[in-house]
Structure formats: C-alpha cells, structure tokens
Amino acid sequence: NAGVTQTPKFQVLKTGQSMTLQCAQDMNHEYMSWYRQDPGMGLRLIHYSVGAGITDQGEVPNGYNVSRSTTEDFPLRLLSAAPSQTSVYFCASSYGGLPNYGYTFGSGTRLTVV
Amino acid sequence: GNSVTQMEGPVTLSEEAFLTINCTYTATGYPSLFWYVQYPGEGLQLLLKATKADDKGSNKGFEATYRKETTSFHLEKGSVQVSDSAVYFCALSDNASGGGADGLTFGKGTHLIIQP
Numbered sequence: 001n002a003g004v005t006q007t008p009k010f011q012v013l014k015t016g017q018s019m020t021l022q023c024a025q026d027m028n029h030e031y032m033s034w035y036r037q038d039p040g041m042g043l044r045l046i047h048y049s050v051g052a053g054i055t056d057q058g059e060v061p062n063g064y065n066v067s068r069s070t071t072e073d074f075p076l077r078l079l080s081a082a083p084s085q086t087s088v089y090f091c092a093s094s095y096g097g098l099p100n101y102g103y104t105f106g107s108g109t110r111l112t113v114v
Numbered sequence: 115g116n117s118v119t120q121m122e123g124p125v126t127l128s129e130e131a132f133l134t135i136n137c138t139y140t141a142t143g144y145p146s147l148f149w150y151v152q153y154p155g156e157g158l159q160l161l162l163k164a165t166k167a168d169d170k171g172s173n174k175g176f177e178a179t180y181r182k183e184t185t186s187f188h189l190e191k192g193s194v195q196v197s198d199s200a201v202y203f204c205a206l207s208d209n210a211s212g213g214g215a216d217g218l219t220f221g222k223g224t225h226l227i228i229q230p
Contacts, residue, residue, distance in 0.1 A: 004157075033217055035217075035220075040122070040222060041222060042118075042203065042220040042221055042222040042223055043158075043203070043218075043220040044220075045217040045218070048217050058217055059217075090157055090158065092158075102148065102160040102163055103150075103158070103160065103218065104160075105150075105157035105158040105159070106157050107155075107156055107157045108156075108157050
C-alpha cells in the first residue's frame with residue numbers, strides 16, 4: 001500500500017531554476033493538495049484539486065503552478081525558484097473529495113533554493 | 115477568516131505524565147476539527163477527528179472533545195510515552211466553504227518532548 005508518494009525527497013536549486021515536485025497516490029482519492037511547511041508557520045495551502053482537470057489556488061499560490069490530468073498525479077511546478085521558496089513541501093489526498101475524511105500525507109520534499 | 119491557535123512549545127514532560135495541548139479556533143461556519151501528528155522526518159498522520167459539537171475523537175490513548183461553546187479542541191492523554199515525542203498540529207476544515215474543499219487550516223504545531 002503505497003499511499004501518497006512524493007519525489008524527490010531532497011532537492012537543491014539555484015535561484016531562477018525551475019523544477020517539478022511529483023506527487024502520486026494510488027487510493028483513487030479525488031481530492032489532492034499541496035502544502036508548504038515553514039518553521040513557526042504551520043502548514044499553508046498552495047494549490048488544491050477536487051478532481052482531474054480541476055485545480056484552484058490556496059493561501060500562498062504565487063510562484064507555483066499545478067495541473068491534474070489524471071486522478072493519480074498532482075505535480076507542483078516552481079517556475080523560477082526563489083530563496084523564499086526554501087521549505088518542506090507536502091502533498092496530501094483525501095477520500096470522498098473532502099478533507100473532512102482526513103488527509104493522507106506524503107513524506108515530504110525538502111527544497112533548498114540558493 | 116479561519117484560524118487555529120495552539121501552544122507552540124516545546125512542551126517537555128516525563129514519561130507517564132498527563133498531557134494537555136490546548137487548541138482554540140475561529141471559523142465562519144461549522145468546522146470539522148482534527149489533530150495530526152508528525153514524527154521526525156515523516157509526513158503528517160491523522161491522529162483523531164471530530165465533525166460536530168460535543169463529539170469526542172480518540173485514538174492511541176489520545177482524546178479531544180469538540181467544544182463549540184469555548185471554540186476549543188484540546189488534546190489529552192493520560193500517560194505519555196517516549197514514543198509520543200513528535201509535533202502535534204490542530205487543524206480545522208470549514209464546512210461553510212463548499213465542504214472545505216479549500217483545504218485545512220492548521221495551527222503552528224506543538225513540539226512535544228517526552229523524557230524517560
């Protein structure tokens with residue numbers, strides 16, 4: 001039972017570089033989302049999706065793009081990395097299309113932008 | 115807007131001590147409430163939840179009761195173990211906003227350290 005799989009686990013980028021953080025789930029969850037975790041800030045929602053072909057912005061969407069072409073995958077793209085995007089990124093999914101059922105989180109991607 | 119306030123810690127206790135981590139919230143609708151736990155180097159795991167007033171969520175010896183009158187969802191455990199050392203997050207999902215599809219609102223997390 002894989003659950004939510006995030007790759008890579010660690011990444012170092014130079015300012016201005018672009019990259020994609022991968023997220024895949026095998027639980028047929030409709031709802032998927034991306035959070036960033038910063039010290040003293042808790043988790044903040046970047047983007048979310050309630051199903052294939054549907055995405056929307058969360059609290060801190062600037063500098064990030066998402067797409068949802070399949071139920072299983074929800075990649076997060078950094079268009080031009082900035083040091084302020086240094087963070088730990090978590091992907092989460094939920095059964096039934098609603099977070100009320102509780103989220104399943106991936107193990108995170110630790111990103112450093114230098 | 116929605117918000118969750120919890121003590122940040124670190125909270126340091128001895129093994130077998132009683133644990134309380136306070137959590138209060140502000141929400142525009144009728145939220146569902148959650149506690150998540152994050153062990154070192156791992157993602158968050160759902161610990162327990164409550165979806166309506168006076169509900170009690172429980173799991174692994176932890177309990178929390180949804181108190182609408184005090185807008186609180188305090189986490190308790192009668193006897194903590196070293197293995198309970200982790201960061202604990204209180205969170206809410208606001209059912210007023212289309213079923214909460216715009217995600218969970220998290221507190222900043224409480225770092226719990228249990229000493230043998």
